[in-house]
Amino acid sequence: MSDEKFAEDEPGFPEPPYLISRVQNTLKDYWRSNVKIMMVLLGFWAIAGLGCGVIFVDALNVFSLGGYPLGFWFAQQGSIIVFVILILIYALLLNRLDVKYHAEIKALKKSDRKDKA
Amino acid sequence: MTVRGWTFVFIGLSFALYLLIAWISRVRDTKGFYVAGRGVPAAANGMATAADWMSAASFISMAGLISFMGYAGGMYLMGWTGGYVLLALLLAPYLRKFGHFTVPDFIGDRYASNIARLVAVVAALFVSFTYVAGQMRGVGVVFSRFLEVDINMGVVIGMCIVFVYATLGGMKGITWTQVVQYWVLITAFLIPAIAISIRLTGQALPPIGLGSELLEGGYLLDKLDSIHADLGFSSYTEAFDGPWDKANVFLVTLALMAGTAGLPHVIVRFYTVKNVRAARSSAFWALFFISLLYLTAPATAAFARYYMIDSLQARTAEQLPEWFRNWEKTGLILWLDDGDRRLRYSAGEDNEIFSYKAGKVVINGESMSLVQILGSHQEWIASNGSSGRDWRPVLQEANLSGPDRDIIVLAIPEMAELFPWIIALVAAGGLAAALSTASGLLLVISSAVAHDLYARMINPAASEKQRLLVGRSVIGVSVVIAGLFGIFPPGFVSQVVAFAFGLAAASFFPAIVLGIFSKRVGTVPAVMGMITGLTFTSFYIVASIYGGMAPWTLGLFQQGINPQGIGTVGMVLNFIVTLGLTPFCREPSDEVKELVDLVREPEGEMSLLEIERTPQH
16 A cells, blocks of 8 residues: 555644544444355355265255266365355455545545544 | 486476576565565466465366366365455455454454464464475475475475575565566466367367367267276266365365455565555465466366377377376386286276375385386286286276376376477476465465564564574575475375364464454453364364264265364354354453454544554554
8 A cells, every 4th residue: 555645634733532432432333344245155155065065965966067966066166266266256345435435534634634624 | 408408407497587586675674575566466466376376286287176076176176266255345445454474463462462463373383294295295306306406405405495585585586586487487387288279179268168169079078988987996076976075076176265254475576556545455466376277277177187088098009109108117007907908098997097105006005116016016917927917906006097187287288299498397387386385384484473472462672683584584494394395205195284264264264364353352362262173173173084983964864074184173163162152251352342343444534553654563
């Protein structure tokens, strides 16, 4: 990350307590959204890998996908495809979340500075 | 040109290229040496991570394992790729934000204790050394078959190359070399797979080919199942039909997943990118590039299985294909006839296909050589049993039934009768896989000793120059140790590699995850947890493999727990001990809580911990 950004973020004098608590609330929201996204994606991870690939594999093998028994397909192909997609979704969502909250916090500080001026 | 000629050309060219890159990207400071100056783009880092991660085991052994295990081989596929999801979601971005050099760095700072740091250093060294030893066997196999040079000579050549580019370029040299190595190894893996897929099914994409009909009619997988049933092997696609039951497949898969996420040489790759954003994208690119090989490997496995049985079964000596003749010389596959002059490969007593490993066949305290066995067996057939000896039961007893699994990938180009240069390319690919992983591991060993032990604990006042010197010397010493492992392989190396995952799962994984996601867990519970996980897991592995202990069922499982899966139990114990002790122990200090907060904040909010800004690092 660039050093100019830091210079903008850090005003160089102690921030007033009400601003700190507002920023902290925003940060808490950010962390909560992050954990929520993570839990949902980890849920899919468990279902695709450990669920379809191991626990329910015999039940799924009754069905077939082309020449593949479905459970076997999940264990040797499907789970891997799902894993790649999950990481892609995570990276996209979280990178967007970062931008959103970063902008929000910056706006909070800026409006505070404006109020003072 | 012959295969041997092409192999010299390919290996010579690729080695020259690796050295050239090392020279271009040589470094002068510790930041460049350990984390490549943090200037690696996400996609390039993804490729480097993929090469770092895909070792000789992935390239050479994995398809072979699946080929013989069928469905159960999927636990390696799911375990080694699923671990990346854990890594990407639970660890990589936070560790990047934390922004130091190594995994023990994080554990040491988060738990504010040099004891925690020391435990982490010991675990990192143990995991890395067992892993690096496993790479050397891969180097040895490739050199002995394709260059027909002495294995020891091959190991020495490989080690010299790694030494030069790891000490010269550090992480930066290693990263860019690994990017090239990725392309060498993925091309070498895909071309033969595509060729054999077209030959058998008419489909160019191996994952599609695996689910398609054979050109001679019938679905490939159905055919494999019926062949397996005829020969007495457990079903190829049916789950839990063979020696692997559901509980063990589950435990091993989970241990490999958590172990992957806890492997220090993989984690450290995420320290090399510019920022947290790049760390997330880089995790995606890494798994994307890895998945190209991992989606192809099960197809290669099934094609090779079908092709091997089809081209050998019921043949006479004159009808045997050329690839069999080539590999017979290495002893990795051999045919001991029962006298009817027709080859029979099966799971039963009448099996005639074996492999040979030096030192594994011992009669009256004397280790039998391959030539002795073949000669004596020939005599037995020629004399109708009156002299010589029938060696089939002996080899069966020694667990040497069937071909060696490692030949599957390496023999595929020959099975498909591809051009000699493709066979040579596969040799170069196998070496790229082994060397890229070895170099990444050597750097972890070097950073654990030179950074975590020397610079952080023994001599914190060391100058930049001193640190670099120690870092480079440690790589030198580790290269020699790794080379010795290759020349005098301890018999247990190949098994131990799988256990490195169990140990990583039982030690690092819970400590790092709780370090990020809990502010309450303090030093004592974390250290106790790591020690519990590490001792329990290593005790079970050592006792059940070398001590002859019967596998535990814990009253929950029908079969005992396979030592490869015990890491999952160790990990659960680690979590239980850590979380159980937490309410009774002191909370972490305010500085540590602040550190956790910083690690959790969105990008752009963190400044205190950027290593570049803090003078004491």
